[in-house]
Amino acid sequence: xxxxxxxxxxxxxxxxxxxxxxxxxxxxxxxxxxxxxxxxxxxxxxxxxxxxxxxxxxxxxxxxxxxxxxxxxxxxxxxxxxxxxxxxxxxxxxxxxxxxxxxxxxxxxxxx
Amino acid sequence: xxxxxxxxxxxxxxxxxxxxxxxxxxxxxxxxxxxxxxxxxxxxxxxxxxxxxxxxxxxxxxxxxxxxxxxxxxxxxxxxxxxxxxxxxxxxxxxxxxxxxxxxxxxxxxxxxx
Numbered sequence: 001x002x003x004x005x006x007x008x009x010x011x012x013x014x015x016x017x018x019x020x021x022x023x024x025x026x027x028x029x030x031x032x033x034x035x036x037x038x039x040x041x042x043x044x045x046x047x048x049x050x051x052x053x054x055x056x057x058x059x060x061x062x063x064x065x066x067x068x069x070x071x072x073x074x075x076x077x078x079x080x081x082x083x084x085x086x087x088x089x090x091x092x093x094x095x096x097x098x099x100x101x102x103x104x105x106x107x108x109x110x111x112x
Numbered sequence: 113x114x115x116x117x118x119x120x121x122x123x124x125x126x127x128x129x130x131x132x133x134x135x136x137x138x139x140x141x142x143x144x145x146x147x148x149x150x151x152x153x154x155x156x157x158x159x160x161x162x163x164x165x166x167x168x169x170x171x172x173x174x175x176x177x178x179x180x181x182x183x184x185x186x187x188x189x190x191x192x193x194x195x196x197x198x199x200x201x202x203x204x205x206x207x208x209x210x211x212x213x214x215x216x217x218x219x220x221x222x223x224x225x226x
Binding site: 042043044090100104 | 116147152153157200202204215216218219220
C-alpha cells in the first residue's frame with residue numbers, strides 16, 4: 001500500500017521559476033526523504049528530514065514537514081532544464097518497520 | 113568510485129523461464145533492497161536484507177526469490193511463478209536498516225517478457 005502520495009502528478013514550469021511538490025502520508029513517521037529519478041535511471045537521494053524538524057535546506061532545495069497535517073513539500077528554486085525528472089517522497093515509518101515506502105512521484109518538466 | 117552496480121541493464125525472459133538479476137555494492141553497506149517499478153508508478157518493495165544470510169519479504173515477494181551469501185551481493189531471481197514480471201527493477205543499499213539513512217540506488221534492470 002502507498003504510504004506517501006505526491007501532488008501534483010505532473011508539473012510543467014518555465015526555467016527560472018520555482019517548483020513546489022507536495023507529499024501526504026497516513027501514519028506516524030520517523031523521517032521523510034525526497035528522491036529524484038531521471039528517466040530510465042535509478043533514484044538519487046536528495047534530502048532527509050526527521051520528524052522533529054520543520055524545515056531543511058540543501059542548495060536550491062527547501063523541504064518542509066508538517067507532522068500535524070502529515071504532509072511535506074519540496075521546493076526547487078530557480079529551476080533549470082536539468083531539474084526535469086520525477087521526484088518521489090519516501091517515508092520511514094515509526095515503530096518496527098525497517099524500510100522506506102515510496103509514493104508514486106511527481107513528474108517535473110522545466111521548459112527552457 | 114563506490115556505488116551499486118546492477119546487471120544486465122536490459123533482460124528478456126521467455127514464458128516459464130527463471131531469470132536472475134545481479135546487484136553488487138562496494139559501499140560496505142549492511143542493508144540491501146529490491147524494488148519493482150511499473151510505468152508511472154512508485155516503487156514497491158520485493159525483498160530486503162539487513163545482514164548476510166538473512167532476508168525478509170516485502171510487499172510483493174510472491175514469484176521472486178533472493179539470496180545474501182555475501183555482504184556485497186544481493187541477487188534477485190524472477191521465477192516462472194511471477195505472472196507479470198515485465199517491469200523496471202531497482203536495487204538499493206543503505207548503511208544499515210536504521211531509519212535515519214538514505215538509500216543509494218543502482219541504475220536498474222529493465223525486464224521484458226517475450
